[in-house]
Amino acid sequence: MRAKTPFQFYTSSQLVEITGRKAAKLKTFLDIIKEIEASSIFYHVHHAFREHQFAPGMYTNDFAHWVGEEISKDALAERLANINIKDYTDIASLREKIVETIESYLKEDPESGNLEAKHNFYFCKSVAVVMKTKYLVWDQEEFCSILGKVGLRSLFFHFFEARLRLGRKTNDFSDWIKFNFKKEKLARQIEELDPYLYTMDQLRDQIINLVRGKKDSLWERLLKWLKPR
Amino acid sequence: MVKTKIEGYAKIIRPQNFDEIMLLAERARGQSIKMINATAVGGGVAEILTRVVPLFNELGIKTKWEVIKGSGEFFGVTKAFHNALHGSKTEITEQMMNIFKETSEANLAEMSFDEDVVIIHDPQPAGLIAAKEKSKAKWVWRCHIDTSHPQPEAWNFIKSFVEKYDASIFSTPWFAKELPIPQYFIYPAIDPLAEKNRELSSGEIDAVMRKYKIDRSRPILTQVSRFDYLKDPLGVIETYKLVKKQRDCQLVMAGGGASDDPEGDQVLHKVQEAAKGDPDIHILLLPPFADLEINALQRASTIILQKSLREGFGLTVTEALWKGKPVVAGAVGGITLQVIHNFTGMLVHSIEGAAYQVRYLLNNPQFAKKMGEYGREHVREKFLITRKLRNYLLLLISLKNQGKDLIEL
Numbered sequence: 195m196r197a198k199t200p201f202q203f204y205t206s207s208q209l210v211e212i213t214g215r216k217a218a219k220l221k222t223f224l225d226i227i228k229e230i231e232a233s234s235i236f237y238h239v240h241h242a243f244r245e246h247q248f249a250p251g252m253y254t255n256d257f258a259h260w261v262g263e264e265i266s267k268d269a270l271a272e273r274l275a276n277i278n279i280k281d282y283t284d285i286a287s288l289r290e291k292i293v294e295t296i297e298s299y300l301k302e303d304p305e306s307g308n309l310e311a312k313h314n315f316y317f318c319k320s321v322a323v324v325m326k327t328k329y330l331v332w333d334q335e336e337f338c339s340i341l342g343k344v345g346l347r348s349l350f351f352h353f354f355e356a357r358l359r360l361g362r363k364t365n366d367f368s369d370w371i372k373f374n375f376k377k378e379k380l381a382r383q384i385e386e387l388d389p390y391l392y393t394m395d396q397l398r399d400q401i402i403n404l405v406r407g408k409k410d411s412l413w414e415r416l417l418k419w420l421k422p423r
Numbered sequence: 424m425v426k427t428k429i430e431g432y433a434k435i436i437r438p439q440n441f442d443e444i445m446l447l448a449e450r451a452r453g454q455s456i457k458m459i460n461a462t463a464v465g466g467g468v469a470e471i472l473t474r475v476v477p478l479f480n481e482l483g484i485k486t487k488w489e490v491i492k493g494s495g496e497f498f499g500v501t502k503a504f505h506n507a508l509h510g511s512k513t514e515i516t517e518q519m520m521n522i523f524k525e526t527s528e529a530n531l532a533e534m535s536f537d538e539d540v541v542i543i544h545d546p547q548p549a550g551l552i553a554a555k556e557k558s559k560a561k562w563v564w565r566c567h568i569d570t571s572h573p574q575p576e577a578w579n580f581i582k583s584f585v586e587k588y589d590a591s592i593f594s595t596p597w598f599a600k601e602l603p604i605p606q607y608f609i610y611p612a613i614d615p616l617a618e619k620n621r622e623l624s625s626g627e628i629d630a631v632m633r634k635y636k637i638d639r640s641r642p643i644l645t646q647v648s649r650f651d652y653l654k655d656p657l658g659v660i661e662t663y664k665l666v667k668k669q670r671d672c673q674l675v676m677a678g679g680g681a682s683d684d685p686e687g688d689q690v691l692h693k694v695q696e697a698a699k700g701d702p703d704i705h706i707l708l709l710p711p712f713a714d715l716e717i718n719a720l721q722r723a724s725t726i727i728l729q730k731s732l733r734e735g736f737g738l739t740v741t742e743a744l745w746k747g748k749p750v751v752a753g754a755v756g757g758i759t760l761q762v763i764h765n766f767t768g769m770l771v772h773s774i775e776g777a778a779y780q781v782r783y784l785l786n787n788p789q790f791a792k793k794m795g796e797y798g799r800e801h802v803r804e805k806f807l808i809t810r811k812l813r814n815y816l817l818l819l820i821s822l823k824n825q826g827k828d829l830i831e832l
Contacts, residue, residue: 318608320828321830343439344439347439
């Protein structure tokens with residue numbers, strides 16, 4: 195079945211800018227999170243997805259990593275790590291959740307706000323350069339075949355960046371499938387994929403399998419489970 | 424200058440990443456760059472420029488590389504600044520500042536700046552910013568050194584130049600300073616196709632080891648670095664001596680000098696004194712362009728040490744990781760970005776710690792091998808020259824769109 199509108203694959207490359215703002219204590223960390231540019235929040239919650247392709251770290255975002263490693267507040271680190279970016283469709287509400295999580299922890303453990311970290315947290319942000327790739331597809335099979343070829347930055351752009359940074363509320367793949375093929379269930383299944391459970395390569399495979407309607411065999415599921423993430 | 428064809432990298436990195444570099448290059452094509460640093464040979468900066476400049480030209484970004492001229496006195500002054508910016512106690516006098524300014528002016532008289540972007544590497548040529556008013560170029564200061572704890576007098580002096588630039592680049596976020604200009608963060612990188620990093624045959628490795636009379640049948644610990652106090656060469660010898668009490672091994676300390684480092688001879692002399700009488704310590708003073716030798720020494724080593732006390736980034740660590748070697752390194756500067764403790768290498772804080780980790784790795788070769796494999800993948804993702812090219816291309820695009828967080832091309 196041919197789509198009404200083709201899917202254009204884009205890619206996004208990022209240049210990291212150091213904002214110059216840094217925190218040595220949890221209280222300062224919280225104050226900066228409240229007011230730093232949205233692109234800094236975006237950078238720190240997605241950084242791990244972009245950077246750790248062969249082996250993910252223990253924490254899913256930079257904020258959780260710093261709290262766990264540098265001020266050794268493991269419970270707060272776990273709570274921050276448990277914030278799933280997929281539950282948010284804009285940076286403002288994601289920021290609000292991070293702030294609320296830290297504030298509620300500080301009520302339980304007020305002294306932790308003034309503990310000196312082993313190392314500062316340096317707030318960065320990224321400048322994204324978004325470009326069209328040569329890939330334009332008209333049907334689902336072609337879509338799967340090209341998704342298997344494009345770079346992980348392209349996947350990142352359509353799956354993460356489009357939702358939060360460009361404020362499109364959902365990922366581009368679900369949007370295209372829903373609009374062109376009226377497959378609302380498939381669109382929802384893609385949107386509901388949990389990125390924290392996969393490397394970017396595995397996430398790509400999952401999307402392709404969903405679109406092709408392919409279910410993993412027991413053997414494939416076992417192999418994936420055994421493969422280090 | 425060395426010519427490497429850009430296509431050669433397509434087989435080393437993910438092909439999609441390679442395609443994206445070509446896409447960025449298309450958008451940045453037509454711009455011109457001038458790179459300026461203080462030495463044509465020796466040291467990591469000259470080494471990376473040797474590789475990057477031809478690649479930029481091949482991508483259609485016209486790039487020139489020039490080196491400033493200076494007397495021995497000037498390079499003595501800039502070495503003092505270098506040490507002071509790294510945080511060592513070094514006296515900075517007004518006379519030194521005057522020598523710095525005078526040499527900058529003398530170089531300015533002989534240089535022109537007609538390119539779109541001028542990238543100045545490190546403090547030595549920072550004074551050339553005085554030419555900015557008369558040029559149409561965007562000026563970028565690329566800092567390769569660890570400026571996290573600089574001596575205030577030295578930093579304030581250099582800062583008076585740096586804040587006039589359009590942008591700056593640091594190797595890690597914690598080296599960045601309070602500056603009124605944008606500060607970008609770009610990792611340094613190594614070239615996997617360079618003579619220093621390319622794959623070698625066992626015959627090539629054996630020939631080098633025979634040349635330096637190093638026994639391949641016994642464990643080899645190696646530190647490759649300039650003879651510089653900040654690389655703690657004397658601490659490396661102490662580490663080796665502690666290990667040697669319990670495990671037979673050899674130590675190779677290989678390094679060259681750089682024309683902007685007048686302190687090297689003095690350090691080398693002390694290292695030779697400390698090694699005197701032990702036939703298993705090999706002190707190798709290598710000439711510039713001894714890249715094949717360094718490559719072979721690293722590949723023949725059982726463990727690579729980089730026991731730096733301060734470090735900008737530590738490209739020798741990147742080289743060792745790329746060769747799949749277990750690394751024991753000081754937890755300083757950019758080394759901590761490369762060595763994830765217990766995963767891609769071992770981070771240490773003392774001579775005793777270094778000796779312990781070396782002994783541990785010698786006794787657990789399977790673990791050491793796995794760590795080496797993770798280290799290589801870590802470098803493939805983050806610290807190869809292709810990533811640097813990508814970032815510089817992004818910088819060129821970003822400088823044309825300053826102030827924007829999202830650039831849609």
